Amino acid sequence: MTTTHPPSQTLLKVCGATTPQDIEAAAAAGADCVGLWHGVPGGPSELDPNGLAALAAAARSAGLLPVLVTFLSDAGALADLVRHTGVGWVQLHAYQPPALVRTLRQALPEHTGIVKVLHVQEDGGCVERPLIGAYGRAGTDLFLLDTATGDGRIGSTGHTLDPDHITALLPRLTRPFLLAGGLTPDNRPAYRDVADHPGFRGIDVDTAARDRTTGRFGVPQITALARAWRTRPTVPDHPPLELSR
Known part of the structure; x- marks a missing residue:
């Protein structure tokens, strides 16, 4: 996989947009990708x-890459949804198996990226650890490292990942990765070793991208993330990663 921009520039994905105003804020503040939830039962977004x-x-009109964030595991339904909506990436955020990734890769339109979340527990365990190689062989383009809380919650938990747990997992990864899990502008230095890894492609943020009063995406909040994590101010209307397997 190669990038279409210098590797020192980090992608910023903000997750959970629900209104046009969220899209406008993300684009104005320097985000690259926006996560759109569908098939997340009970999800607030x-x-x-x-x-x-x-x-x-x-x-797409604002220059952002739309990313479908989903717990769904029906490859045919997902492929139909991608064609209907024109999203650029599909982020499998639940515990979908490698077999689903393989079937989805065959069903998706060409150039659609597949992002598979790896759930890192608070003690450093990762349920998908034995399957990482299989996910890569099945057609995953990017991994996303995110928190699984002790009470079983996954996705936009706001819980911070221990940098040492992430560093320990990195040698197992067979694809580039995005980092999530309670990231803020202030904790960027704690992840220096993670961000220096050659497979690091960017961050995925929900909680820290929002105004605390309104709960909506906030331009100052996203701008601060972009500055701290060195994201680009603008992106083209196609996936910012050239995906190749």
């Missing part, structure tokens, strides 16, 4: 298919 399509179109 859940969108129906038409809402997903509308926000994906708005994201």
Whole structure:
């Protein structure tokens, strides 16, 4: 996999947009990608298919890459959804197996990226650890390292990952990765070793991208993340990573 911009520049994905105003804030503040939830039961940012399509179109118009964030595990339904909405990446955020990734890769339109989340527990364990190689062989383009809390919550938990636990997992990765899990502008120095890894491609943030009063994406909050993590101010309307296997 190669990047279409200098490797020192870090992608910023903000997750959980639900309104056109969220898209506008993300674009104005320097984000590269925006996560759109569908098929996340009970999720606070859940969108129906038409809402997903509308926000994906708005994201593309604003120069952002729309990313479907989902717990769904029906490859055919996901491929149909991608065609309907025009999202650029599919982020498998639950415990979907490598077999689903393989089937999805065959069903997806060409150039659609697959992101598979690896859930890192608070004690450093990772449920998917034995399957990392299989995920790569099945067609995963990017991994995303995120928190799984002790009570079983996954996705936008706001819980911070221990940098040492991430560093210990990195030698197992067979694809580049994004980092999530309670990231803020202030804790960037704690992840220096992670960000210096040659496979590091960027960060995925929900909680720290939001205004604490309104709960919506905030331009000052996203701008601070972009500055601290050295993201680009603008991106083209196609995936900022040239995906190749």
